[in-house]
Amino acid sequence: MTTTLERVRTLLGDVLALGERAQLLTPETGLLGSIPEMDSMAVATVVAQLEDRFGLVLDDSDLTEEAFLTVGALVRLVDAKMAET
């Protein structure tokens, strides 16, 4: 069974075109403000992919800056929203 972390890692790798670097992402890896590929346009695409891949609906209030600071924060957002549905 694929974990949320693995699926988020694949998602980020796909959206940000990270190639093999996707495998190096850990929960501590910084995203917003840390990797150049994660610009504001990428955030919108990442959110759309999270919605599509995990079957979630994310609204403005879910999309805090904190949620995008690290890979782990994003995983926690996904798990929290999945628990809601």
Next chain:
Amino acid sequence: MGRMHPQPLLIDGTAGHLFAVSYAVPAPSGRALLILPPFGEEMNRSRRMLALLARAVAARGVAVLMLDLFGTGDSGGGWEQASWRQWREDADRAVAWLSRGHHSLSVLGLRTGALLALETAAAHDLDRAVLWQPVTAGATFLTQTLRIRATTSAQGETVAALRARLRAGETLEVGGYAINPALADALEELTIEAAVARCRCPIHWFHLGDEAPAVATTLCEHLEVLAGPPFWSIEETTLIPDLIEATAALWPATTPEAP
């Protein structure tokens, strides 16, 4: 037999000219495919994949027409004139164009184009509708599109506020494209369930990812899940040969008849 080159052409649409690219075949088999594109930047980012698909299908003896919807791409009109109703009429005109000399017509659409493809297949009783990663809820798609503007905006715009402005009659620019209120209204109402319900022909649904949405399994008999990234949303040209091959395989290749 020489290689056939894709031909650009203009079709008379109800609001103005429609730009299309035709992939003719040396030995006509009576089969044809209409390809309907996705919206906005997705159209830009999927051009190569759709062109490769067109070639692969044409190589099997199926004539292909790739259409730019009114108000998009190289077709006439501006963003104010793009509407779902207009796009339905554009697809109708394209079907009429293709039905000259072809008796077996199919339609393929990517993302929002897939919803349009289902409606087109229903309206013309086509042989087959092929869906590439259909948008399952137009409202969700609208949210995601507005979010592009909200996250890149310096003015602290929220999706909710942008949506309200659309409802109030304002056309909004989003990432180099624009959404007018009529198009937004149509998107809010579109669902894959309704589109599939109207379509009587076989539907082939291709999903890229590790797991298709539950609605795909419920609605569609012919669902194929393939590994690969969402090429329509990735800036760098991303090619997925497996998807092209699996889709083209829907049409048995014809061998040219002996003279």
